[in-house]
Amino acid sequence: MADSPHAEHGAAFARLLRVQRAKLGLRQEDVAEASGVSLATYVRWERGMVSNPRPEEVQAVCRALHISTLEAGVALGYLNESDLPARKHPERSAVHAALALIESDAVTEDERNTLLSLVHRRLANALGFERPPVLTDEQRRQLRQAEEQAERDADRIYGTQSGQAVA
Structure with missing residues (x-):
């Protein structure tokens, strides 16, 4: 504003x-x-x-x-x-960001696989599966990097830092 x-x-x-x-x-x-x-x-x-x-x-x-x-x-x-009412799935935005990246050409195949693992794990949690897949430390590190990159990409693409709107 x-x-x-x-x-x-x-x-x-x-x-x-x-x-x-x-x-x-x-x-x-x-x-x-x-x-x-x-x-x-x-x-x-x-x-x-x-x-x-x-x-x-x-x-x-x-x-x-x-x-x-x-x-x-x-x-x-x-x-x-x-x-706000308690949210059942507070990680929904991370899943949406991961799906957007998966569908884009902005990630490598390894990053895409890491993001797919994130989506599968979070969906398993949302659906009430007893134990979602366990990630290795390296997969968790890659996941964090992918989430951070998704935020940077969103800032770059949508110009949030410069305040510019994209048509």
Whole structure:
């Protein structure tokens, strides 16, 4: 929020929008059209310039992007994480990031296999399997590196550090 004392919230909301839009393979124009929010408003939001957004517009964009309005409320600074209901799967974002990387050409075959192991393990946990596969220390190290790389790639691709929106 360039014009708000809580710029970190604007940046968090912008990142949430950009990442989800990219996951869905949508353009900014697609989101604006699907939500009924003006393209100019949506582009400003993706750039982190969010000042007193109208709740109905936030809700419409959340519907278009399949984002929880509670998650948007946290990103905008209206709610705290502690205000959210307990999450059954707090590692969901790591799985989504891993799947995005698996589908991209940005990882090696070894990294892809490590990421697949992460997804399998987390799905096993979510489905209640008794014992997910045990990773070696080296696999855990590779997994941490892959997760860190996924964050760096997201920052690079979506311009979160420079505040630039990607169309």
